Amino acid sequence: MTTNGAPPPVLSLKGVNTHYGAAHILKDVDIDIHAGEMVCLLGGNASGKTTTLKTMLGYLRPSSGTVYMDGENVNGWSTAQRVGHGLTMVPENRRLFKRMTVKENLEIGAYLRQSDDLDADYERVFEMFPRVKERLTQKAGTLSGGEQQMVAMGRALMAQPKVLLMDEPSMGLAPVLVAQNFEIIEQINKAGVTVFVVEQNANMALSIADRGYVLQTGKIVLDDTSQALLANPQMRAAYLGDV
Amino acid sequence: MTQAATVETRPARRASRITPVSVFLWALRIAILAIILYGSYLSISSGRLSAAQWRDLFVFGISTGSMYALIALGYTMVYGVLRFINFAHGEVFMVGAMMAFYVANALAVTPLWTSSPAVSLLIVLVAAMFTSTAIAVIIERIAYRPLRGAPRLIPLITSIGASFTIQYLVRGLVGPATKSFPRMEPLRGTFEFGGFVILKTQLVVIVAALVMMGGLYLFVEKTRTGKSMRAVAEDPETAALMGINVDRTIVNVFAIGGAMAGVAGALWGLVFPSINFFSGFLPGIKAFTSAVLGGIGNIVGAMLGGVSLGIFESVGPSLVLAGYEIPAFSQLKDVVAYAALVLVLIFRPTGILGERLAQERT
Numbered sequence: 001m002t003t004n005g006a007p008p009p010v011l012s013l014k015g016v017n018t019h020y021g022a023a024h025i026l027k028d029v030d031i032d033i034h035a036g037e038m039v040c041l042l043g044g045n046a047s048g049k050t051t052t053l054k055t056m057l058g059y060l061r062p063s064s065g066t067v068y069m070d071g072e073n074v075n076g077w078s079t080a081q082r083v084g085h086g087l088t089m090v091p092e093n094r095r096l097f098k099r100m101t102v103k104e105n106l107e108i109g110a111y112l113r114q115s116d117d118l119d120a121d122y123e124r125v126f127e128m129f130p131r132v133k134e135r136l137t138q139k140a141g142t143l144s145g146g147e148q149q150m151v152a153m154g155r156a157l158m159a160q161p162k163v164l165l166m167d168e169p170s171m172g173l174a175p176v177l178v179a180q181n182f183e184i185i186e187q188i189n190k191a192g193v194t195v196f197v198v199e200q201n202a203n204m205a206l207s208i209a210d211r212g213y214v215l216q217t218g219k220i221v222l223d224d225t226s227q228a229l230l231a232n233p234q235m236r237a238a239y240l241g242d243v
Numbered sequence: 244m245t246q247a248a249t250v251e252t253r254p255a256r257r258a259s260r261i262t263p264v265s266v267f268l269w270a271l272r273i274a275i276l277a278i279i280l281y282g283s284y285l286s287i288s289s290g291r292l293s294a295a296q297w298r299d300l301f302v303f304g305i306s307t308g309s310m311y312a313l314i315a316l317g318y319t320m321v322y323g324v325l326r327f328i329n330f331a332h333g334e335v336f337m338v339g340a341m342m343a344f345y346v347a348n349a350l351a352v353t354p355l356w357t358s359s360p361a362v363s364l365l366i367v368l369v370a371a372m373f374t375s376t377a378i379a380v381i382i383e384r385i386a387y388r389p390l391r392g393a394p395r396l397i398p399l400i401t402s403i404g405a406s407f408t409i410q411y412l413v414r415g416l417v418g419p420a421t422k423s424f425p426r427m428e429p430l431r432g433t434f435e436f437g438g439f440v441i442l443k444t445q446l447v448v449i450v451a452a453l454v455m456m457g458g459l460y461l462f463v464e465k466t467r468t469g470k471s472m473r474a475v476a477e478d479p480e481t482a483a484l485m486g487i488n489v490d491r492t493i494v495n496v497f498a499i500g501g502a503m504a505g506v507a508g509a510l511w512g513l514v515f516p517s518i519n520f521f522s523g524f525l526p527g528i529k530a531f532t533s534a535v536l537g538g539i540g541n542i543v544g545a546m547l548g549g550v551s552l553g554i555f556e557s558v559g560p561s562l563v564l565a566g567y568e569i570p571a572f573s574q575l576k577d578v579v580a581y582a583a584l585v586l587v588l589i590f591r592p593t594g595i596l597g598e599r600l601a602q603e604r605t
Binding site: 057078079083084089091097098099100107112114155159 | 467470473474477480482483485486
C-alpha cells in the first residue's frame with residue numbers, strides 16, 4: 001500500500017462489494033480517507049451509505065475487496081478489534097441505550113478502554129457538552145433529541161476515536177440543532193480526529209467537508225473536493241436542490 | 244382468528260371505548276375476583292387453619308418461590324438478549340440438582356458432613372453451580388449459536404429438543420430411579436428468632452437465594468460485563484458497533500443463568516430431597532411462569548414473579564379453594580400456578596414489571 005514514504009490512508013476501501021443476503025448493495029467501492037481529513041459520503045435513500053459504514057466496521061463482511069486501516073488489511077478483524085484501533089461510529093438516529101443512564105452510555109462508549117483512566121475523557125465530553133454532565137444519572141430515553149445527540153457524540157468520543165464515522169447526523173433533528181451538530185463535528189475534526197460523515201443533506205455536509213464521494217445505488221459516481229462538487233452541475237441537479 | 248377479531252373490534256372501538264371483548268374481560272375480572280374473595284372469606288371464617296399454619300404456608304411459599312426466582316433469572320436473561328424462551332433451562336437446573344446429589348452423597352460418608360456442615364453445603368452449592376453453568380454454556384454453543392440468524396421460532400423448538408436430549412442423557416447415565424438426598428442433621432428442625440419460627444432448610448434456601456439474587460443484581464447494574472449485557476439486551480446491533488463482543492456477552496448470560504439454576508438445584512435438594520432425570524420439568528415450567536408473571540426480560544421482575552408464584556401456589560389452594568369444600572384442594576397447587584399464568588397473560592401480558600417489548604425492538 002505504501003508508496004514513496006507518504007503515510008497510507010487511515011481508512012480505505014478497495015474494490016469492496018457487499019451483499020445483504022442476495023442483494024448486492026456495494027459495488028466496487030473505493031474510498032480513501034487520510035489522517036486529519038473530513039470526508040463526506042453523499043447519497044439518497046438506499047444508496048448503500050450505512051452499509052458502507054458497517055462494512056468499514058466489520059459488522060458486515062465484504063464479499064470481495066479489502067478494508068484497510070493504516071495500510072493494513074483488516075478483513076479478518078472483528079468489529080471490536082477495529083473499534084479498539086480507533087474506528088468509532090455514531091449510528092443513525094443516535095441509537096442510545098435508552099434504558100441505561102447517560103453515564104452508562106458513556107461507559108459503553110469506552111467499553112474497550114477498561115484499563116485506561118477515563119477522567120480526562122469525561123472532562124473533555126463535559127466541556128464540549130455541559131448539558132451531558134447535568135443529565136448524567138438520568139435514563140438516556142428521557143432526554144430530548146438534541147440532548148441525545150450530545151450523548152451520542154460523547155459516547156463516541158469516549159472511545160478516543162482516530163476516525164469518527166457519522167451516520168446521518170442531521171437525521172431527525174431540528175435545523176438549529178443540525179447546524180450546531182455540524183459545528184461540533186468541525187470542532188472535533190479540528191482537534192485532530194479524522195471524520196467520515198455520511199449524509200443525505202449534501203449542502204450541509206459539503207459546507208464543512210474537505211472532500212466528498214457520491215454514492216448511487218451502491219456505486220461511487222463522483223469523487224472530488226467539496227468546492228468542485230458544489231460547482232458540479234450534475235451534482236447540483238441531483239443533490240443540491242437546484243432545478 | 245386474531246385478524247378477524249381485530250377487524251371486528253376496530254369499528255366498535257372508534258364508535259365508543261366499550262367493546263364486547265372488553266365487557267367480557269371486565270366481567271371475567273370481576274367474577275375471578277369475586278371467586279377469590281368469597282373463597283378466602285369462607286376459608287378464613289371456617290377457622291380451619293391457625294395463624295401459625297397460615298404463616299408456615301406463607302414461608303414455604305417464599306422459600307419455594309425464591310428457588311423459582313433463581314431459575315426464572317435464566318429464562319428472563321436469555322430472553323432479554325436473544326428474545327426466545329430457552330425451554331432447556333429446566334434441565335440445566337436438574338443437572339445441577341443431580342450433581343448436588345452426587346457430591347452430597349459422597350460427602351455424607353466423610354466426617355466433614357457432620358463436623359462442618361456449612362463447608363459441605365458450600366461445596367455442594369459450588370459443584371452444582373459449575374455443572375449447571377457448564378451445561379448452559381454447552382447448550383448455547385451447540386444448539387443456539389448456529390441458529391443466531393434464524394427466525395426466533397427455530398431456537399425455541401431447538402430448546403425443546405435440547406431439553407429432551409438432556410433428560411434422556413441423564414436418564415441413560417444415572418438411571419431412571421429417584422435418588423434421595425442425604426439428610427443434613429444440623430438443618431433438621433426449626434430456627435426461632437423473636438417468636439418467629441421457620442424451618443432451618445427454608446431459612447437456608449431463602450438466605451442463599453437472596454444473596455445470589457442481590458449479587459446478580461449488583462453484577463448486572465455495576466460491572467462492565469453486566470452493563471454490556473444490558474446494552475446487548477437493549478440493542479444488539481449498536482452494542483456490537485460500540486465494540487462489545489455480542490457472542491461472548493451471550494455466553495456470559497447463559498453462564499450466569501446456569502449458575503443461578505445450579506444454586507437452585509442444590510437448594511432444591513434441601514427442601515425436596517428426591518430427584519430423578521425428570522425433576523427439571525415442573526420447576527422449569529414454574530420458573531418460566533414466574534418470569535412471565537414478573538415481566539419477561541426484566542431481572543427484578545423474575546425475582547418478584549418467582550416469589551409471588553411460590554406464595555400463590557402455597558397459600559392459594561388453602562385460601563381460595565379450601566373454602567369451597569374441594570376435597571383434594573392441596574393437590575391443586577399446580578392448577579393455581581398455571582391459572583395465575585393464564586390470568587396474567589389475559590389481563591397484563593407484560594407481567595408485573597414488564598415493558599412493551601414489541602415496541603422496543605423493531
